[in-house]
Amino acid sequence: MEKILEINNLSKNYGSLQAVRNISFSINKGEVYGLLGPNGSGKTTTLAVIMGVLNANGGDFAWFGQALQKEARQKIGALIETPNFYPYLTLFENLQIVAKIKNASEESINNALGVANLLKRKHTNFGTLSLGMKQRMAIASVLIGDPEVLVLDEPTNGLDPEGFAEVRNIIQLQAAKGKTIILASHILDEVEKVCSHVAILKSGELISNGKVGELLTTEDIVYIQGENQDELFTVLDSIDMVSRVSRLEDDLVVILKKPYTASELNKLCFEKGFVLSKIILKKQSLEAQFLELVKK
């Protein structure tokens, strides 16, 4: 599989603050790769370094197998942090600059404005737009020249629910076209719904990465009560289908291994001589798993 981006031991300091510490991961063609982490975890800094606007203090990275060259830059559409445009220029003029840099046609400007639903505003000055419109303008600029790779840092910042859904659709549409997408976000739901792979950052360190389905799975959690809770606890703690068991007030909280189900647990308890008076199935939220990961 063709490697689009490879990062090796990347580090970036701001004075004494280590914003990114020895991060390494790689992204293959066609992947929708999420960079997930709380605010200040180093997502934006990592993206700014790999886009060449911040100089790394250590490590290196390669786009398309090479150091970041002009040719590589033209294959990448990127939005880092906030939308940065000339406030006194119209949307069209701003995108004209982007199109000239990317050697793209003026037709692609109208296409991009159409996708971002800003065609009617093309002759409006950028400085007069609302925050949500500015964000959509940034999405439009990323699409200029139909780049192979999209780098999106918090693309739904400042958007209302409708805009949020629109941007998500745009990303999914681009992903369906086979584009490689790098999406930095602190919104787990956004990453889970859009990304195929994820890297989780915390305090500048990479704490985990892999396929979304493997890293952030929805485990079955069963809350049970029965006679002789202490004995039941000991039995559940020793059987294979249970991943973890704990106490919560009067309940025993059982996390089941895949693919076991709550009814199989009930059956097993009955076979072992325990009649359950309460059995409630809940799914562990992704947020809970994510928070557990970043708390480690």
Added chain:
Amino acid sequence: MIKKLFQIEKIKALSYPAFKTLMIIHFLLFFLVVLVVSQVQFSMSGFSIKKLYQFPNIWEFFPWVASWFNLFLAVVVILLVGNEFSNRTFRQNVIDGLSRNDLVRGKLILIFSIAVYTFFIVFIAIMLFGLINSDDYSMSAIFGKSYLLLIYFIQALGYMSLGLLIAVIFRNNALSIIMFILYFFPIEPIIRWIFESHTRRYFPIKIISNLTPMPEFLTMTSESTITNSSGKSALDLQEMGLTIEPLPVGLNVGLAVVYIIVFIAITTYLLNRKNL
């Protein structure tokens, strides 16, 4: 690539209201001064105002007048570069695909274009006023000192490249403009004052401002009117930087070009080294 960078800079500059305003002010002030002075009735032995508007003297006078307003051009450059930092558009340009060296090249193209514009404005004014007021229309009289306009062109490049450097150092419009003006006065004059008079001639502002010195006949007239009882000049005009210092023109131009190259080199270094 140069054409592309020129087109990009054209979009950025021509739609910027402050750019248009300052360029119009620059144009109007220059024409206003040369028009007003042309209406002054003043003559004394061997000198009259009309002589300033005749070939070949006009090649000295007009670039000297135009050089007063080069500060406007440098401020224009500072504003355009400072905006790139405050709007974080330099950063975006790099994200979109320009190299950091392209950022410098783009601004150099802008500076060169403004210098060409002002060159032609002064050239047109010289031809217009010169042809109206001259008595001698020989080619040697008309174009004999036209090289002085090229030196004015280098001076405009010098002021604007210094403006570019200061804007890249301070990354803030107000601070950059203040520091640029303070460097003219008092920073460099104070530094010059510390050194011996021989060394003072080699400082950047001194070198660049001396490219378009006050026309010689004006200097002579001024000095003759400000003398004390012993017949010596009461004011050391040379010390005040108002008169031509005896540095050969060729050397002065050469040093100015060296300073311009140094300003550009430092600008390039800083833009490559600093985070955007």
